[in-house]
Amino acid sequence: MPSERVLADDPRYAATVEKRFNKRFRARPDYVRLVSSTDEVVAAVEEAVREERRLVPTSGGHCLEGFVADPDVRVIVDVSPMKRVYHDAARRAIAVEAGATVGETFRALHETWGTVVPLGEHPAIGVGGHVLGGAFGFLCRQLGLAADYLHAVEVVVVDADGRARAVVATRDGDDAHRDLWWAHTGGGGGNFGVVTRYWFRTPDAIGDDPAALLPRAPASVTTFQAEWSWRDVARAAFARLLRNHGEWCERHAGADSPNATLWALLEIHRAQFGKILVRGVSTDDDAERQIDAHLAALGTGLPVPSNRRVERMPWLAFALDPLPELFASPPGGVSVKVKDALLKRRLGDRQIDVAYEWLTRDDHDVPGGMLGLATYGGRVNVAAADATAAPQRAAIVDLACSTGWLDPRDEARNLAWARGIYGALFDDTGGVPVPGDAYDGALINHPDVDLADPAYNTSGVPWHALYYQGNYPRLQRVKARWDPRDVFRHALSVRPGG
Ligand SMILES: Cc1cc2nc3c(=O)[nH]c(=O)nc-3n(C[C@H](O)[C@H](O)[C@H](O)COP(=O)(O)OP(=O)(O)OC[C@H]3O[C@@H](n4cnc5c(N)ncnc54)[C@H](O)[C@@H]3O)c2cc1C
Missing domain, CATH: 3.30.43.10 (Uridine Diphospho-n-acetylenolpyruvylglucosamine Reductase, domain 2)
Structure with missing residues (x-):
């Protein structure tokens, strides 16, 4: 039927x-x-x-x-009715159907085998559109990207005659469909076909025990939060905070850093919102000491942050409702704009000045405006840039200029602010984070159509080089082979190529 x-x-x-x-x-x-x-x-x-x-x-x-x-x-x-998560003994992997959410997958993996795939930060994200974009999360610094655990994928593709069929593509070196598997390790959603199922396994997992096919879930996690009032943060203190943060990220971005067990987000809301927050999560055995040291490093030379909260909880309780206020949305939802960039080194003094101006100026009425600086790197940076389709393997910070609004009449001023701060931050490279010494481009899981718009990207570097870097020609060949009619397309989809 x-x-x-x-x-x-x-x-x-x-x-x-x-x-x-x-x-x-x-x-x-x-x-x-x-x-x-x-x-x-x-x-x-x-x-x-x-x-x-x-x-x-x-x-x-x-x-x-x-x-x-x-x-x-x-x-x-x-595909959301397709939600099964099960052990596939023949493939020696854990299968997850594409309609499962991140939260449902965390729950099934944990309750059945005590394992985890380092999926994203919001439990309602669907794995269907998530994993194939690389997929970073709270555990990425210690475990890498979710796509690093992708063993195989089932995709419904359309041939040149318009016939649809399901294809299974695996990581195995002798699989004739391996290019299609590779494209689903960071190529992004809506490009090659409809994913119906993923299979996950740690690349070097041995044996048949399903509980040993993926990393063990953390026994518990410790969350933390602290905040500064903008009233106590003048320009010099702001610069100090961003330098402290950037230096911490530079020092602790190595895969073997003992602090790879810590993920943190510095949420610098616009001054009209009133406060700057730092939130995070640690899986370290001595989490409280690690958190103390992190907050001390960030706060050196600043007033003591207030409303400090530290809480230990089981992994699953955290994973199903992580840092509850982070993505809280009013009834009816919110409109958002997110402009993402990966940094290979900390923001420079000019950029810190720019950030201060755009976060404090009062000729923009944008209460939802925020500059977010999330820790990155760690084991994400172990893989080579071409080992998966996700090439960003040298970043230490994931930066996002974001804003949210309720009334459609507020759209124009919110977009103007987000575009303004982002363009000014990356002014030296044509308004976008051109891959090079300082930047690692942007994440396709956080797509931003402005990067393809010459009004906002004056770098001369095409949008696909920001998202895919040197992997784009290979993705184009995969596209030409598996979606020759360009059935699966959108504003930032991979264009077929030879
Ligand atoms: C609040 C929030 C938090 C986020 N946090 C993170 C995070 O921590 N880490 C991270 O990596 N990303 C994060 N993201 C981004 C998220 O991973 C991507 O937006 C992802 O594409 C969403 O997948 P979806 O299935 O939920 O979305 P959808 O809107 O359903 O789909 C997104 C894209 O994927 C395509 N797609 C969906 N299903 C399939 C399928 N079965 N086969 C092929 N293509 C498909 C769609 O056509 C579309 O192009 C976040 C997004 C939000 C809104």
């Missing part, structure tokens, strides 16, 4: 269309397909292609751009 066409008068249509995290965009498809098996995906894709209706897959709805919520899309294939 093929899956049903879910039309606009069916509440399930709204459930798919409205689940998007970013309310800035909205889809109006002719219909939605809620698919429960790989065969249903094959049938749904082939029919949409035959009828020349543009289709996109969706899983968790957490795309930051309008790649799914695109008014030109005619069919949304929603």
Whole structure:
């Protein structure tokens, strides 16, 4: 039985269309397909292609751009009913269907085998659109990217004649489909086909015991938070804080650093919001000492931060509701813009000045504006840039200029602020983090269509070099082989190439 066409008068249509995290965009498809098996995906894709209706897959709805919520899309294939997580003895791997969320996957892995894949930071993200973008998370400094554990992937692809079929592609050196596996280790969502299933295994795992195929989950984690009032942080103290933070990240970005067990985010909200926060999580045996040392390093020369909270909890309790205020969203959701950049070294003095100006100036009324600086590196940087499709293997900080708003009338001023601070920070390289000595480009899991817009990217370096660096030509060859009709496309999708 093929899956049903879910039309606009069916509440399930709204459930798919409205689940998007970013309310800035909205889809109006002719219909939605809620698919429960790989065969249903094959049938749904082939029919949409035959009828020349543009289709996109969706899983968790957490795309930051309008790649799914695109008014030109005619069919949304929603894989979220496919949620099984199970041991596949024949493949010696743990299979996760593409509709499972990050939280559901964490739970199943932990409750069944006591293991973990270092997935992303928000439990509602769908693995369908997440893992294939590389996928970093709270544990990435100690375990690497989720894609580093991808052993195989099942994808529904469309050939030159418009026929759909499911293909399994593995990491095995002698697999004729290996290029398709590689493209799903960082190539990004909506590019090559519809992923229906992933298989995970640590590359050097030995034996058949399912509990030994992936890293052990941490026994417990310790979260922390502290804050400074903007009232106590004048320009000099601000510069000191950012220098302290940058120096800590430079010193502790090595894969073997004892501080790879610590992840932290410096949330520098605009001054009108009132405060600067640092939040984080440690899995270290002596977490309290590690956290004390981190906060002391950040706070050297600053007033003592207030509202300091440290809390120990079981891994799963944390993973299912991590740092609750971080992604808190009001009822009805929020519109957001996120502009991401990876830094290979700390921000320079000019950039710190720029940040101070844009975070404190009062000619912009943008209460949701924030500069986020998250620790990065550690074991992410162990893999070679071309070992997976995720080339960013030398960064020490993930920087994000972000903002969120409720009223559509506030969109223009929020976008102006986010574009303004980002462009000014990277002014020396054409307004974008051009890969080189200082920057490692940007993450495709945080797509930003501005990087393809000459109004905001004046570097002369194309958007795909920012996201994929030297891996782009290979991704284009994979695209030409597996999606020759360019069925799966969006504003930042890989273009077919020879
Ligand atoms: C609040 C929030 C927190 C985040 N935190 C992190 C983080 O910690 N780490 C990180 O790496 N990223 C993070 N992200 C980004 C997230 O990983 C990406 O947006 C991811 O693409 C979302 O996948 P999804 O299935 O939930 O989204 P969707 O909106 O459903 O899809 C996103 C993209 O993937 C495609 N896609 C979806 N399902 C499939 C499929 N089955 N096969 C092929 N393509 C598919 C879609 O067509 C679309 O292009 C975060 C995003 C948000 C909004």
